[in-house]
Amino acid sequence: MITERIAGLRELMASRGIDAYIVPSSDPHQSEYVPACWKRRQWISGFTGSAGTVVVTRQEAGLWTDGRYHVQAAQELDPGVYSLFRVGLSEVQDFPDWLARVLGAGDAVGVDPKVISVEEARRLTEKLEGKGIALRFVEENLVDLLWEDRPSMPADPVFAQPEALAGESVASKLSRVQEEMVKEGADAHVVPTLDGVAWLFNLRGTDVPFNPVFVGYGMVTRRAAVLFVDPAKVGDPVRGALGGMVSFQPYERLGEYLDEGVKGGWRFWIDPRVTSQWVLERLAGRRRPMERPSPVIALKAVKNDVERRGMRACHVRDGAAMVRFLRWLEETVPLGGVTECSAAARLDALRAEAPEFRGVSFETIAGYQGHGAVIHYRPDPATDCEIRPEGLLLVDSGGQYLDGTTDVTRTVALGPATQEQRERFTRVLKGHIGLARLRFPKGTTGRQLDAMARQHLWEVGLDYRHGTGHGVGCFLNVHEGPQSISARDTGVALEPGMFVSNEPGYYHEGAYGIRIESVVMVTEEEALKTQYGPFYAFETVTMVPIDRRLVDEAMLSAGERDWLNAYHAKVRERLFPELGAADRMWLLGATEPL
């Protein structure tokens, strides 16, 4: 089947004079999770992961994906058709370099300009140009031409996020964006990201899994705002709430509006990281659009007081569900019959008991033994296995609640742990604590802090092949920017009110995986204000015990041990009101001081 699809694609490529065609995993909004109608990379390759790029040439087909998906991609791809390129391994070329190598002068590479960002297109052009290879933007998506039963665009209704939960009116958000526009001399700003649109207009939706967003574009001008969205999705209450401030236009009309702005001599502000090449091409008029990071992304990242309260509250609720799950796991695994899939389902059901719950924030991961070492392993009936009272289980999960979003990973010992497991777990924990208790001055960026969480693994030649932390939205995407804690972070300073995950790990391929992940909030340390300016710290908002049985106490410094004991005391205090007697008893044991 995949073979036929590739053959069909090659015919289309030939008829258009294209020597290679790129199928990225993203959509016109540069989304991580995309609605079914835009899962073109999955359709052409069979690989179901959320990140990866397909390139098809006349002779070859390749998939490039990062460390999270190396194992999964190897399982899903047909090796007779696809070569797998494991990005992150030192000997592996990324696809632009590969294209520059396998193609020759005069060849042409095609891509749909809607699914490649301005920044990616520019990087690719630079790489190919030196070799005399052209990058051609083909407006018809070649995969769509082949995909006969392609799902239609999602038609789910859009709903309002009340100001009591959003903490800020749409009018206020618009005026803050317009203020930035005035400061930078821009007449209009295009908001292409789905979570940006949802945040700006205090709206939510159910168009994609896990992210409570809907398909739409936003555009803010000096005095007004336009929401481009399928009119069938927007009911009267939403129209009423936004009435005066926002005009509604069909999704397809963005292009015409851009054309009109160009005719009017407007100076557009686009964010080249998240805006499609298609928008840029459309804006190629008299005035070059201004390229800067979007103010929507920056403003959204700093949560207001209402959102901070909501995030804290939902993490307590989420922690209670996790405690119920961990106790259930401990009691039920020895009885037999618990599998990765059934455990994940049980955890999802426990989260769903909360009235504020609106779904999981990503597919729940329960990775037993060797499966725990597959960084983004998802329980699957095809690979499901029984969880026995021995070895390690890694559980990474989170919820969407009306007042916030959670993301937590705990690794639990189901039987006596080996000395190696305890030693590795403790190194991961030391990194987690090192970050959790760090103080740092205003202006510090996540890429400056990433090594703090790795140094104890580096000491013995170990590491983990993923970032240490990602931004977390508030009843929005569980992965959001602009901040992160990663060597590849773009260098945005951490600000009070930003939420990030703190998730170092260690993976012993084929044997077990360890990850300790909590969500932390950047706070100001009022007492530390000196001539060096304000100092910040992290408040851990996740409230779930860390498995004490996996800690090698002798490896902890006094300060590290004190942190863990204080954290566990806080978990007790916050979760007790949420739990019944049996769960309280379990929690008492799980949070006993070291």
Next chain:
Amino acid sequence: MITERIAGLRELMASRGIDAYIVPSSDPHQSEYVPACWKRRQWISGFTGSAGTVVVTRQEAGLWTDGRYHVQAAQELDPGVYSLFRVGLSEVQDFPDWLARVLGAGDAVGVDPKVISVEEARRLTEKLEGKGIALRFVEENLVDLLWEDRPSMPADPVFAQPEALAGESVASKLSRVQEEMVKEGADAHVVPTLDGVAWLFNLRGTDVPFNPVFVGYGMVTRRAAVLFVDPAKVGDPVRGALGGMVSFQPYERLGEYLDEGVKGGWRFWIDPRVTSQWVLERLAGRRRPMERPSPVIALKAVKNDVERRGMRACHVRDGAAMVRFLRWLEETVPLGGVTECSAAARLDALRAEAPEFRGVSFETIAGYQGHGAVIHYRPDPATDCEIRPEGLLLVDSGGQYLDGTTDVTRTVALGPATQEQRERFTRVLKGHIGLARLRFPKGTTGRQLDAMARQHLWEVGLDYRHGTGHGVGCFLNVHEGPQSISARDTGVALEPGMFVSNEPGYYHEGAYGIRIESVVMVTEEEALKTQYGPFYAFETVTMVPIDRRLVDEAMLSAGERDWLNAYHAKVRERLFPELGAADRMWLLGATEPL
């Protein structure tokens, strides 16, 4: 006098329709230290520091400089003429933002395109463009038109660096550069930096203070290389050594060669960070030049085995001079009459005893008490003071030797230290050791490691306003790229054979300064090679004791104490053969284990 110069400049600006004129501190080669003929910023402002930018508008004149020079600039500038902008303080706008604010639409900013890099010009244009302000490249330098007794270009002879010390032939260096050019599809590469030219052609000079370089441009083509240099500077031995491979052309002819390449349809490779806007304008032809980091800078940074041996050897020699100095200081200060200037002169004289010595690598800093808190304080007859047997002295100095370059800072207690001084010194030391003993995987960049050296100061709301480390050349510039250890590092991975400084500090304004600086070399930890690839570490090559009397032993972890004792044991072992009996005795005491 400065007032008249500014008035003259404003007349020239008016006659050319310019509303603001920028005078950067750099020269056509983007040098840190420039020959006297190019010290235009100093001439127009009176500020003598190595970094700073002057902007003169019709009404105002401002100097922007970083934390190293805040105090010095305040002393040197006439506050009736110049406003001082202390870059790095949170409320201070950098000059492009300031220009965008004080000028209006239709105004024009002028700058000599030879003294602004492509990257700086681009950033400035972007900032001004949004406000409708034009950036105009004025080929005549307006300062030169006013500066009547401007010194002539340096005419010092160029001399060869023998292959026995350079470790690689010019032919081999050229072919490695040409290999990179072929890989990237470039026909010609312009080498604008003076240390790049010196490295590439195995030549040295004495045209600028501290850096053993000479004024010239290099150009490498697929089959040949051209050195643009005043013919009077090049004697027969140098011509003979480079004869077949390199053609010599007068310095002024670079422009014509660029024109010819453009006519020939060549694809030029320039590094936008260090190439002047003038070169780019000259290349504006059919093919846009390719903009990438220069291969010369990357290749120069990784020292070959001969250079590594030379660096180690000159650091032992340099350490012996430092030990002689420290003993002399301890014995002589109590006798009275030692001042900052006389101490610095003494140290320079001790270094000069080595036959391989070719000058200091920067002006020796001896900062007593409050002067130590002025980050780049230079002893000056006007501020000179007696060093008494009390308080702290910070000494930052280095030498140029035929086989390498050194840079070392030690802070010494001349009497009993206060508890605060010991506490701060120990925090700085913990950061220094944290970096010195770190292991990290291949691919790690300096900006990931900077926080390691700061965390113990951050813990109590303290910091230092400079980077943690800079690259160090081999008988070349004491500051070289591309690597550094700094939050602002450009993200170049640290590679075995690179040298960087490790220099955390703490500065108590008006009271004392602390800095502990050693040069370290990146080495591969063969024993640590795992599935996570090669791991690297730092070998400290500076061999000078760290003042034990300033260490609060209780604040050190066992690992930190062991590191210090092992370092001191190595200093003893390496320096003993270089020292006489009295200095050996002194060193024994100074390196006694804690």
